Each structure stands twice: as C-alpha cells, then as structure tokens.
Amino acid sequence: MxxxxxxxxxxxxxxxxxxxxxxxxxxxxxxxxxxxxxxxxxxxxxxxxxxxxxxxxxxxxxxxxxxxxxxxxxxxxxxxxxxxxxxxxxxxxxxxxxxxxxxxxxxxxxxxxxxxxxxxxxxxxxxxxxxxxxxxxxxxxxxxxxxxxxxxxxxxxxxxxxxxxxxxxxxxxxxxxxxxxxxxxxxxxxxxxxxxxxxxxxxxxxxxxxxxxxxxxxxxxxxxxxxxxxxxxxSGNPAAFAPGPGGLIYPIVAPISSGFGWRIHPILGTQRFHGGVDFAADYGTPIYATHAGTVIYADWYGGFGNTVILDRGDGLTTLYAHAEDLLVREGDTIQAGQAIATVGSTGFSTGPHLHFEVRIGGEPTDPMAYL
Ligand SMILES: [Zn+2]
Missing domain, CATH: 1.10.287 (Helix Hairpins)
Incomplete structure (x- = not known):
C-alpha cells in the first residue's frame, strides 16, 4: 500500500x-x-x-x-x-x-x-x-x-x-x-x-x-x-490546486497504530514508506469524511481493498482504505463528519484498521499536519 x-x-x-x-x-x-x-x-x-x-x-x-x-x-x-x-x-x-x-x-x-x-x-x-x-x-x-x-x-x-x-x-x-x-x-x-x-x-x-x-x-x-x-x-484541473491550511477533522474515533513516513514493514522486516496514518479499530467502526467534498471513488481498489477517495476541490484529496462497507457512492456530495464507510480488513491488510491518506496534488503528505 x-x-x-x-x-x-x-x-x-x-x-x-x-x-x-x-x-x-x-x-x-x-x-x-x-x-x-x-x-x-x-x-x-x-x-x-x-x-x-x-x-x-x-x-x-x-x-x-x-x-x-x-x-x-x-x-x-x-x-x-x-x-x-x-x-x-x-x-x-x-x-x-x-x-x-x-x-x-x-x-x-x-x-x-x-x-x-x-x-x-x-x-x-x-x-x-x-x-x-x-x-x-x-x-x-x-x-x-x-x-x-x-x-x-x-x-x-x-x-x-x-x-x-x-x-x-x-x-x-x-x-x-x-x-x-x-x-x-x-x-x-x-x-x-x-x-x-x-x-x-x-x-x-x-x-x-x-x-x-x-x-x-x-x-x-x-x-x-x-x-x-x-x-x-x-479531480478537475490540477493547475488550480491551491490547498488551504489544515482544517480536517479526525476520520475515526480510534488510536493511531502506525504513523506517516518511513517505518519497518511488519511482515517483510524492511523499511518502507507509509503514505498514510493507520487507525486501529474493530470491524464496523464508522469512518467519517474529514472534510466536505465530492466522492470521486467508492469501490474496491486492489491492494487498498474497499476504498473511498474524497476530493475537496482545491488539490487536496483524502483516501480511506481497507473498509468493510462503503456507505457512499461515486459522485455523492459529502459533508464534513458524514459517515462514509466502516472499518474492515480488505485488500493487503493484516487486520481491521483504517488506512487514511491526505494527498496534495496527488502526493502523499503527513495527515497529522492537517488534522
Ligand atoms: Zn496504512
């Protein structure tokens, strides 16, 4: 991932x-x-x-x-x-x-x-x-x-x-x-x-x-x-990307189990870059939209499993992966704090958790800077 x-x-x-x-x-x-x-x-x-x-x-x-x-x-x-x-x-x-x-x-x-x-x-x-x-x-x-x-x-x-x-x-x-x-x-x-x-x-x-x-x-x-x-x-014209500062709410009420950046891979034992933040939570725990925006993807996505991608419209997108159930559909307009999915362990995942990413212009960024 x-x-x-x-x-x-x-x-x-x-x-x-x-x-x-x-x-x-x-x-x-x-x-x-x-x-x-x-x-x-x-x-x-x-x-x-x-x-x-x-x-x-x-x-x-x-x-x-x-x-x-x-x-x-x-x-x-x-x-x-x-x-x-x-x-x-x-x-x-x-x-x-x-x-x-x-x-x-x-x-x-x-x-x-x-x-x-x-x-x-x-x-x-x-x-x-x-x-x-x-x-x-x-x-x-x-x-x-x-x-x-x-x-x-x-x-x-x-x-x-x-x-x-x-x-x-x-x-x-x-x-x-x-x-x-x-x-x-x-x-x-x-x-x-x-x-x-x-x-x-x-x-x-x-x-x-x-x-x-x-x-x-x-x-x-x-x-x-x-x-x-x-x-x-x-996500529209990339030329218009001008993300504003912070302002995201937490996507879930759960402890962080793995942060953004380089880390030792739990299975392979080698260093890997982690493009998001993991939240450990049980199956079925609600996942909330961290900002208002448009659902540009809500479906299975290979190693990501069931995934939702939200577009804020200013070059900032957020990604919610490994979900069990998806509560939104592509094209939906979403309010901040709205439940969009539930925690699961789909895709390349070793247990139930939310993999949450913030991307600016498509590039993964430390989500903690925006939460
Ligand atoms: Zn992760």
Whole structure:
C-alpha cells in the first residue's frame, strides 16, 4: 500500500504538473517533485536489493547443505554396501566349511561308531571267517592301525568342528556389528533425509515468498498507476490546486497504530514508506469524511481493498482504505463528519484498521499536519 503511494507520487510527477500559470514556476516545481520522487525510487531499489541479497545467500547456503547431505548419504550407502559384501563373503566361507564337515562326518562317523561298539579285542570272532591263518594274522596286525587311523580322523574332525565353530562365532559377531552399523546408517540416513526435506521446504517457502513479494509489488504499482490516472482524470484541473491550511477533522474515533513516513514493514522486516496514518479499530467502526467534498471513488481498489477517495476541490484529496462497507457512492456530495464507510480488513491488510491518506496534488503528505 505504501509503495503504491510512493509510486503514485512518482507517476504523478512524471505525468507532469499543470502547463498553465507561470511556466518557470511550474518547471521548477516539476523538477523539485521529480527529484524527490527519484530519491524515493532509489531508496526503494536499495531496499529491494537489501532483501534480494540475503535471500539469495540463504538460498545458496541451503542448497549447499542439501548437496552436502546427499553426498554424505551416498558415501554412507557405499560403506554399507561394502560391509554387506564382506558379510556375504564370510558367510560363503562358513557354508563351505560346514559342507566339508558334513561330508567328512557322513563318511567317518558310522565307521567310528562301529569300532566303538566292536573293540579290537573281540574282533577275533569275526575274523574266524578268514580263509587261513596267514590272512587272520595279517588282519589282526592291521586292526590297531585301522583303529589308529580312524582315531586320528576323529581328532581331525573335532579340530575342524571347533575351527568352524570359532569361525561361526566370528561371523556371528561380525554380523551383529554390521547390523548395528546398518541401524546407525539407517538412522543417520533418515535424519539426513528429514533435514533435506526441511531445507527443501525452506527453499520452496523462500521462493514463494519472493514470488509473492514481487507479485504484490507489481500489483501495487499497477494499482497506484491506475489510481493516479483516475485521480488526475476526476479531480478537475490540477493547475488550480491551491490547498488551504489544515482544517480536517479526525476520520475515526480510534488510536493511531502506525504513523506517516518511513517505518519497518511488519511482515517483510524492511523499511518502507507509509503514505498514510493507520487507525486501529474493530470491524464496523464508522469512518467519517474529514472534510466536505465530492466522492470521486467508492469501490474496491486492489491492494487498498474497499476504498473511498474524497476530493475537496482545491488539490487536496483524502483516501480511506481497507473498509468493510462503503456507505457512499461515486459522485455523492459529502459533508464534513458524514459517515462514509466502516472499518474492515480488505485488500493487503493484516487486520481491521483504517488506512487514511491526505494527498496534495496527488502526493502523499503527513495527515497529522492537517488534522
Ligand atoms: Zn496504512
């Protein structure tokens, strides 16, 4: 809204002052206004640059953090894949050892059991079936050797079993450690992902904020240009502007919540020029005409919301914005103190209030000098 007023003033000055009267005076006045508005425009541009710079830096920092997080997550995934490959290899080794053990057991254990059930001392009975004494003697000599070889096999098997068992324990420990790492990585990854999503949302929010700001600014500029053209077209011959001193009554019975001039914008946190005075009041509070005059506008006006513009006929106009209901119509002749609207929060407004402006020759002026 304030920007609109600033731009309104600029457009007004660019459109030029009346060509009537003393040409030299008019030219000097025109140059003075042009200089003032150029300064205002430069200030506005600086404010935008100040907003755009930190926003871009923050966006860049956020994007870098997102990239760093993605890189770290990728590195963690690689580490996990390596650990899983290692686990798979160890498990394969264990499987091979177990297969070997199973095969050895299948071959050796039945024979060992047989030997255990049939001690060598009693084997002579079985050996009676030998064809001759020589064979019997040969078998009798071989028996202890056979028994010793099987006993050695058993010992080897037991060694292999304990070896494989140790390996199994090592693999189990490794598996537990890897499972723990896996859990930690999953937790870390989830954290990074959540952070990334937050950052992505923050970036998105920032982008939307900037878009909204740009759209609002563009809209206000368009509104201002249109309202300036409108006032110039409806308030008679600008050459006749010769506003008298003061004499305005208060437009509302309510406390002032924001004065005229430069101020910190409540939402954007940057300095903006406020072209009017804000009065805080509830919805429906009556708004009064501060002077007698003609209604040159009574309708919705973009960022201004429901707006009434009164023309005193001497170059002084007053504007009443963000109204809820409009009680007058364009062309009405109004007496000072007449109710013309009620307080609302229409247009670019964050709560019910009256935005009241006094303009001299279209340029916003501190209303307090006239109240
Ligand atoms: Zn305001």
């Amino acid at each position: 304030v920007w609109a007023i600033v731009v309104l003033g600029l457009i007004w000055s660019l459109l030029g002052l009346p060509a009537t009267g003393d040409p030299l005076d008019n030219l000097q006045e025109y140059q003075r206004l042009l200089k003032t508005q150029q300064e205002l425009l430069n200030y506005q541009k600086q404010q935008l640059d100040r907003l755009a710079g930190p926003a871009a830096n923050r966006l860049s920092a956020l994007q870098q953090r997102v990239q760093a997080t993605a890189a770290q997550t990728a590195a963690n995934r690689q580490k996990l894949a390596q650990a899983q490959a290692q686990l798979t290899a160890v498990e394969q080794q264990l499987q091979a050892a177990e297969s070997k053990l199973a095969a050895q057991q299948q071959v050796t254990v039945p024979r060992l059991r047989y030997l255990q059930r049939h001690p060598p001392e009693r084997w002579w009975i079985a050996l009676l079936s030998s064809r001759d004494v020589e064979e019997w003697a040969r078998r009798r000599r071989q028996l202890p050797r056979l028994y010793d070889r099987d006993r050695q096999l058993l010992q080897q098997l037991q060694t292999t079993v304990s070896l494989v068992e140790r390996q199994r324990q090592q693999v189990a420990i490794a598996r537990n450690e890897l499972a723990l790492i896996d859990q930690q990585l999953a937790h870390q990854k989830a954290g990074y992902e959540a952070e990334s999503q937050d950052q992505q949302r923050a970036v998105e929010r920032l982008r939307r904020d900037r878009q909204s700001l740009e759209l609002a600014e563009q809209r206000l500029q368009e509104d201002s240009q249109a309202i300036t053209r409108y006032i110039l077209g409806r």
